[in-house]
Amino acid sequence: MSGRSVSVRRGGRLGGSWAARALLLLPLTFLGLFFVYPLFEIFRESFASDGFSLAPFGDILGDDFFLGRIWFTLWQAVASTLLTLALGLPSAYIFARYDFPAKTLIRALTTVPFVMPTIVVAFGFVALVGANGILPLNLTSSIWIILLAHTFFNYTVVVRTVSALWAHVDPKTEEAARLLGAGPLQVFWCVTLPQIRPAILAAASLVFLFSFTSFGVVLILGGPQFATVEVTIYNLTARLFRLELAAALSLIQLAVTFGVMLFYARFQERSAVPLNFQPRAAGARRPRGRREGLLILSNFLVVLAIVLAPLLALVERSFSGSDGYTLAHYSGLETNTGGRVFFVSLSGAMKNSLWFAGATMLVAVPLGTIIAFALARARGRLRTLADALFMLPLGASAITLAFGILIALDSPPLNLRASWVVLVIAHSLIAYPFVVRSVLAVVRGIDAELREAATMLGASSLRVFRYIDLPIASRAILVGATFAFAISLGEFGASLLLTRPEYSTIPVAIFRYLGQAGAERLGAALAMSSVLMVVSMAGFLIIERFRYRDVGEF
Amino acid sequence: MALLTAEGLRLRYDDELVLRDVSFEVEAGEVLALLGPSGCGKTSILRVVAGLEPAEAGVVRLDGNDLAAVPSHRRGFGLMFQEFALFPHLRVEQNIDFGLRMQGLGGDERRERVADLLTIVGLTGYESRQVHQLSGGERQRVALARSLAPRPRLLMLDEPMGALDRGLRDTLLLELRRILTELGQTSIYVTHDQDEAFSLADRVLIMERGEIRQSGTPEAIFRQPVDAFVARFIGLGNLIEAQIEDREGATVARTTIGDFALLPHVDAPRGRATLLIGDERAQLERVDGGVDRHVTNSFLAQVRQRSFRGRRLTFRVQAGEATFLFEADTRPQHQAIREGDNVLVTVDPEALRVLA
Numbered sequence: 001m002s003g004r005s006v007s008v009r010r011g012g013r014l015g016g017s018w019a020a021r022a023l024l025l026l027p028l029t030f031l032g033l034f035f036v037y038p039l040f041e042i043f044r045e046s047f048a049s050d051g052f053s054l055a056p057f058g059d060i061l062g063d064d065f066f067l068g069r070i071w072f073t074l075w076q077a078v079a080s081t082l083l084t085l086a087l088g089l090p091s092a093y094i095f096a097r098y099d100f101p102a103k104t105l106i107r108a109l110t111t112v113p114f115v116m117p118t119i120v121v122a123f124g125f126v127a128l129v130g131a132n133g134i135l136p137l138n139l140t141s142s143i144w145i146i147l148l149a150h151t152f153f154n155y156t157v158v159v160r161t162v163s164a165l166w167a168h169v170d171p172k173t174e175e176a177a178r179l180l181g182a183g184p185l186q187v188f189w190c191v192t193l194p195q196i197r198p199a200i201l202a203a204a205s206l207v208f209l210f211s212f213t214s215f216g217v218v219l220i221l222g223g224p225q226f227a228t229v230e231v232t233i234y235n236l237t238a239r240l241f242r243l244e245l246a247a248a249l250s251l252i253q254l255a256v257t258f259g260v261m262l263f264y265a266r267f268q269e270r271s272a273v274p275l276n277f278q279p280r281a282a283g284a285r286r287p288r289g290r291r292e293g294l295l296i297l298s299n300f301l302v303v304l305a306i307v308l309a310p311l312l313a314l315v316e317r318s319f320s321g322s323d324g325y326t327l328a329h330y331s332g333l334e335t336n337t338g339g340r341v342f343f344v345s346l347s348g349a350m351k352n353s354l355w356f357a358g359a360t361m362l363v364a365v366p367l368g369t370i371i372a373f374a375l376a377r378a379r380g381r382l383r384t385l386a387d388a389l390f391m392l393p394l395g396a397s398a399i400t401l402a403f404g405i406l407i408a409l410d411s412p413p414l415n416l417r418a419s420w421v422v423l424v425i426a427h428s429l430i431a432y433p434f435v436v437r438s439v440l441a442v443v444r445g446i447d448a449e450l451r452e453a454a455t456m457l458g459a460s461s462l463r464v465f466r467y468i469d470l471p472i473a474s475r476a477i478l479v480g481a482t483f484a485f486a487i488s489l490g491e492f493g494a495s496l497l498l499t500r501p502e503y504s505t506i507p508v509a510i511f512r513y514l515g516q517a518g519a520e521r522l523g524a525a526l527a528m529s530s531v532l533m534v535v536s537m538a539g540f541l542i543i544e545r546f547r548y549r550d551v552g553e554f
Numbered sequence: 555m556a557l558l559t560a561e562g563l564r565l566r567y568d569d570e571l572v573l574r575d576v577s578f579e580v581e582a583g584e585v586l587a588l589l590g591p592s593g594c595g596k597t598s599i600l601r602v603v604a605g606l607e608p609a610e611a612g613v614v615r616l617d618g619n620d621l622a623a624v625p626s627h628r629r630g631f632g633l634m635f636q637e638f639a640l641f642p643h644l645r646v647e648q649n650i651d652f653g654l655r656m657q658g659l660g661g662d663e664r665r666e667r668v669a670d671l672l673t674i675v676g677l678t679g680y681e682s683r684q685v686h687q688l689s690g691g692e693r694q695r696v697a698l699a700r701s702l703a704p705r706p707r708l709l710m711l712d713e714p715m716g717a718l719d720r721g722l723r724d725t726l727l728l729e730l731r732r733i734l735t736e737l738g739q740t741s742i743y744v745t746h747d748q749d750e751a752f753s754l755a756d757r758v759l760i761m762e763r764g765e766i767r768q769s770g771t772p773e774a775i776f777r778q779p780v781d782a783f784v785a786r787f788i789g790l791g792n793l794i795e796a797q798i799e800d801r802e803g804a805t806v807a808r809t810t811i812g813d814f815a816l817l818p819h820v821d822a823p824r825g826r827a828t829l830l831i832g833d834e835r836a837q838l839e840r841v842d843g844g845v846d847r848h849v850t851n852s853f854l855a856q857v858r859q860r861s862f863r864g865r866r867l868t869f870r871v872q873a874g875e876a877t878f879l880f881e882a883d884t885r886p887q888h889q890a891i892r893e894g895d896n897v898l899v900t901v902d903p904e905a906l907r908v909l910a
Binding site for chain 2 (some may be wrong): 447449450452453454455456457458460461463467468471472
């Protein structure tokens with residue numbers, strides 16, 4: 001009773017020791033060198049290429065072309081968010097409130113899209129509703145194919161985040177409202193919604209963020225008429241060499257994403273649910289009657305349609321040639337038949353990808369784990385700000401990160417521009433926030449009393465960390481590691497900007513096929529995408545095996 | 555010399571003073587109960603003694619040595635949390651073993667001690683259970699075993715029955731008493747429940763708003779509560795303002811409902827005070843007509859509530875502004891009384907106490 005409120009208000013003696021603080025220098029140095037310093041260089045590039053000037057901003061904000069791009073980026077992100085919520089919320093409700101056969105499996109399937117590389121998803125939708133797609137519906141170069149792909153990606157975020165909190169809403173509060181005379185709609189509006197609102201807002205801001213900085217999907221599916229700010233920055237950098245405009249545009253994008261990150265950090269914290277590490281079925285029950293059965297069946301079909309259709313279509317198309325099924329697309333991946341200059345074999349690209357993914361994991365996991373533990377102990381007002389700052393690379397967009405690294409790390413002593421190390425740095429920046437999020441959720445959920453109990457049994461603060469925090473967080477760290485691996489494996493934007501031909505990863509190799517003419521090139525791209533999909537699927541299986549139920553946001 | 559002494563403990567959360575110069579002692583081998591309503595600062599005392607919370611002022615001594623510089627994990631105290639705080643990632647035996655492992659004891663010694671403790675708390679065979687498979691009562695036993703395992707100099711229990719339901723409490727309370735007594739374990743037991751405190755403790759400290767109001771054996775406190783707060787808190791609620799005077803060689807408490815003659819050995823200061831009328835041994839008699847209202851040790855009242863409790867009856871009666879609760883036996887005279895009846899209540903002078 002009094003104990004509860006006391007431990008919440010407690011200032012506590014069990015804060016970080018000096019060793020813990022010294023450890024924090026590691027991520028701070030990394031972020032300083034590879035995130036803050038490049039950002040600073042972007043600032044310099046945009047303001048002061050020759051003397052201080054706001055001209056690049058003027059050029060962008062005074063140009064209908066750029067304004068059009070910004071406007072498009074905004075409204076497609078809003079539309080993607082609304083579409084994802086519309087599909088995700090009913091599923092979140094069903095997962096939170098009902099028990100049904102194969103629930104664990106179906107819920108696990110909803111995670112598949114999130115670990116899928118953008119390039120795989122893009123080609124999945126090409127295979128499904130492209131010019132030569134399985135469905136008799138050609139959405140090539142329409143906005144719908146982009147919105148659908150964004151929904152595919154982010155459906156997971158909404159379902160996971162919202163259903164976790166929704167499962168925690170006591171159904172008795174709803175029953176009490178019913179008995180007090182509220183109709184079903186009023187119950188939802190006045191009782192349920194206020195309780196799950198933080199989760200909805202957190203999920204929505206994340207979906208907005210991902211759609212706002214979308215790159216691969218738009219680059220491949222958008223055709224000439226649709227381009228997000230992210231794609232425009234890429235074009236300005238890699239194709240038009242207008243670095244000052246790219247820098248100014250990056251800053252404008254960064255301002256938006258930081259605002260959204262702050263918003264996200266605020267609601268994410270409020271939607272955190274206390275951990276009790278036990279299977280909890282409170283509030284979930286078996287469906288009764290035909291109506292509820294149908295509801296669950298239709299949810300299953302939606303999951304199937306959203307999650308599996310593009311992926312199955314991808315595999316099917318990768319095997320189909322001009323006359324029936326064939327392995328030709330796959331066998332062509334190893335041999336350079338056309339005698340092309342930049343040819344990368346599948347095995348070569350795979351080797352590069354696995355190497356980068358492994359290295360990324362080794363960097364991102366310690367980085368993210370240290371940050372997560374530091375954030376979990378942070379108190380007071382700085383807490384939300386620190387959270388948003390450490391998560392900033394998540395919102396900074398792959399292209400901005402890569403662009404910053406490109407212009408910052410090109411002179412001694414940090415002349416890494418030509419080294420494969422830049423790719424690992426960029427991938428680690430993109431991946432570590434996911435490690436932070438999966439570890440933080442668990443560490444924050446550890447009851448402060450567990451640490452105090454260990455202390456009273458004679459454990460020093462180092463041993464409390466070693467025997468309590470670390471074992472409890474270990475599965476979350478493993479999940480974070482798998483995320484880091486999968487993200488590096490599928491990362492496209494930064495890789496495209498930073499990679500050299502000899503270090504081509506699978507996604508970059510796939511994209512290179514598109515630049516060449518011929519139907520067999522698309523076939524090769526589809527085949528390689530299918531291989532990447534299978535590898536990513538393995539990552540997903542590991543994540544599902546080790547995550548605590550309902551914990552973690554992704 | 556006392557095992558533990560606390561002098562002038564003061565603690566503040568935000569701007570609120572939760573401990574105001576609290577001092578007390580714990581003798582080796584005794585069970586001391588800290589009793590008080592929630593939010594009175596009981597748990598804060600435990601946290602300060604444990605070293606989990608730095609006090610603003612005050613000293614905690616063990617065997618006369620100041621503990622200020624000794625961190626929590628070196629104090630050698632045990633603390634059993636209200637919600638037990640069992641480690642969810644460890645099995646039952648690993649939970650109990652944790653403190654032994656921290657002491658760096660050898661494997662055989664630890665295994666033996668864990669087995670002993672499981673026997674003591676009656677959970678032999680539960681070694682490899684997962685914590686979340688346990689019932690509330692089993693969790694409590696594991697938590698007790700875990701905090702006893704490293705043989706703490708002082709065991710502190712924070713509302714250990716708080717998370718359990720009523721029926722379970724009574725059984726576990728008896729068992730807890732048996733274990734603590736058999737081991738001669740020096741303990742501080744925090745609770746808001748006077749039954750728990752009185753049935754378990756050798757000595758009780760009653761707290762309110764960060765201050766100790768009274769300390770003593772359960773019998774002494776029950777016999778002579780120091781003030782109206784303590785009396786009410788331990789369930790003695792029949793209180794009325796009184797003027798204590800000497801009249802014709804006897805001491806009399808004059809109240810708005812009548813006069814009460816105190817027994818010669820009752821030590822009461824003259825002047826304004828609070829009179830406590832024990833709820834036992836009162837006689838109630840239905841009255842219909844007029845009665846001589848000046849009979850000493852009795853007063854007229856109206857029955858507001860009557861409840862039948864098997865072997866006894868309780869009556870809530872109102873006299874003037876004041877209400878009183880009396881327990882009465884089930885003799886026919888009492889059974890005949892109904893709600894709304896006017897009664898003459900006669901109290902036994904043995905049941906009268908004067909509070910400051």
